Amino acid sequence: MDRPAEQIFAMLGENDHRTDLTVSERSKGYAQLAAFDIAPAEIARRAAIKIEHVRAAIRLDAMGDDVKAKADAGQLNFDDILALKEFEDDPKVEQRIISAAGTAWGARHEMAVERKKRKDKARAAELKAELKAAGVREVPRPKAWPYESKAVGVNQLVDAEGNRLDEKAVKTQEGFAAFVDMQNAPVSVVYVCLDPEGMGYTRPRGNTFKSAEQQKAVEQTREAEDQRRAALDVAAPVRRRFIREQWGSAKAAKELLEEATRTAAVNPSELMARNTQDYMAVLAGGSLDNLSTARLDRLQRVQVCRWIADQEEHIADVSILGWTFKTEPQRAIDWFDRLTAQGYGLSPAETDLYERLTVRASDLAAEVQRRAAAERRSQVRKAEQVAAGERLVFTLWPVSEGDRASWELVTGHGKYIGDLVSDDLRQVQQWAVVEVQDEGFVAEQWQEKRDEESSTTYYVMEVDDVDSDAQDEPEAGADDGDDAEPVFALFPVDEDGKPQWWLIHDDFGTAIGELYAGPDEVDRAQEWATDFLASMQFQDTTWRAERGGDLVPDHYRATWPDEQDDGTAVTPGEEYAQ
Structure with a gap:
């Protein structure tokens, strides 16, 4: 071997021990050795490093100064x-990937994004070729798809006899087409009718047209939301890789054992995440099977694995900005804080979610004070409004909720009934009417009032007490006694242009569950609500349609058999109530 090559080996060996050389300088040394026709395998053997790292070092030496600088800074x-x-x-x-390497994880996030783009693009090309071969007209994704587009999915339309259209039968006919949907995972083909009204079909209630300006605004918001969720989906496996590297060993997992054990003792239901098995494979080296004979070290590791899986499932739940986001933002904040404290770099989408969670947590912290203030105000208004009368008063009072309004429903005596976050006054009043009815009163029209001192517009409903001998203030369930059958109602709601169904309980005065589905998906909504109530020990639920009015939309009430098989009268959900 040439003497210069030996000198380079000696220099690299000496400086490896003293760590005087930067990554780019060491890479230059390996590149010089390669220039002497020394094979990467020999360089790796002499330098005691992986052959892949030798190849990477040689490649780095040929790259630009910006890449070398990021390598020297530990970002690559x-x-x-x-x-x-x-x-x-x-x-x-x-x-673009190199530019994203602002942290040690920045380039990895960007590479994950680009890999998904390439995979989706390749799959889309395959599907488009299949459409062409089948003689199906391909069109771009309709604007404002799917809720406010002119085109409607074939699976949403029915013929004159009420039968759903057969996609295979109509896909090549005039007026029908297909597009390749790349905004939802996985990439797929969607068959559409381009002009439902023009072809004699009835547009589903969940799809409405808007003006060009309104449609543009809604489309931008929806596309931004789709992109936000897609970006979080891409970041998730990168975050999982960090978790595996940080706590994948038995020794490292003990760092989280105390927290995991505390959760098992205080809130064991939180250790039942749906994705636990996925994390078992990468964190605990196996599955949930055969734990009955496992030793203490393995059981502790499994405990930690369950806890981590729950944290990650909670991140997935809050990311859709639904019920969990509104009620439990702090858990997600704490998990992100723990990850970043260990060196994880949040992706842009994760940073955005973290900021939203922080704002929501701040709003929740102020909510208790707002409710207390609302009760005090309602007591004062009661004294002014009904001190001399025999009629009861329900009041809808607006309370600031960030950039949206939160409406609180209280009685004249100051009893808090419930609250709803919404900018749609009609929707709020409909919700409040249901609450008044569930309290046992006949709802009347809302009367607009003005509080001059606070320059606040609020709404009042006066009702007759159904029992003149009872207290003025209604008590939930008081008319029926301890054996009163609970009332559950299933309502179609349109919140921010996103149709959904709310399951409402009279005792709670608010939605206890929500399902994102169109108003025409009644069967799906009832099946979901039936399963939801079954989990609360309410079995054999059936649904009775009830006609709405000016203030209340058409909805469905839950009903049950009045007797068990042995003829004994029962209250559905008795086990749950206990």
Whole structure:
């Protein structure tokens, strides 16, 4: 071997012990050795490093100064340099990944994004070829799809006899087409009718037209939300990789054992995440089977694995900005804080979610004070409004809720009934009417009032007490006694242009569950609500349609058999109530 090559080996060996050389300087040394026709395998053997890292080092030496600077700063390692080779056919993409390497995880997040783009693009090309071969007209994704587009999914339409259209039968006919949907996972084909009214079909209630300006605003909001969720989906496996590297060993997992054990003792239901088995494979080296003979170390590791899986499932739940986001933002904040404290770098989408969670947690912290203030105000208004009368008063009072209004329903005596966050006054009044009816009163029209001192417009409903000998203030369930049958109602709701169904309980005065589904998906909504009530020990639920009015939409009431098989009268959900 040439003497210069030996000198380079000696220099690298000496400085490896003293760590005087930067990554780019060490890479230059390996590149010089390769220039002496020394094989990467020999360099790896002499330098006691992986052969893949030798190849990465040689490649790094040939790259730009910006890449070398990020490698020296610890923002790119040899594995990242090798991974970049996958994108060298597209310099713009490669540069975008390099630019994202502001932290040690930035480039990995960006590579995950680009890999998904390539995979989706390839799948879309396959589907488009299949459509062409089948003679199906391909069109772009309709604007404002699916709720406010002119085109409607074939599976949403019925013929004159009420039968759903057969996609296979109509897909090649005039007026029908298909598009490849790349905004939802997985990439798929959607068959559409381009002009339902023009072809004699009735547009489903969940789909409405808007003006061009209104449609544009809704479309931008929805596309931004789709992109936000897609970006979180891409970040999830990167975050999982960090978790595996951080707590994947038995020794490292003990760092979380105390917290996991505390949760098992205080809130064991939180250790039943749906994705537990996935994390068992990467964190605890196996499955949930055969734990009956496992030793203490393995059981502790499984405990930690269950706890981590629950934290990650909670992140997935809050990311849709639904019920869990509104009620439990702090758990997600705490988990993100723990990850970043260990060195994890949040992706842009995760950072956005973290900021939203922080705002929501702040709103919740102020909610108790707002409710107390609302009760005090309602007591004062009661004294002014009904001190000399025999009629009861229900009041809807607006309370600031960030950039939206939160309406609180209270009685004249100051009893808090419930609250609803919404900017739609009609929707709020409909909800409040149901609450008044569930309290045992006949709802009347709302009267607009004005509190001059606070410049606040609120609404009052006066009702007759159904029992003149009872207290003025209604008590939930008082008319029926301890054996009163609970009332559950299933309502179609349109919140921010997103149709959904709310399951409401009279005792809670608010929705206890929500399902994102269109108003025409009655069967699906009832099946979901029936399963929901079954989990609360309310069995054999059937649904009775009830006609709405000016203030209340058409809805469904839950009913049950009055007697068990042995003829004994029962109250549905008795076990749950206990």
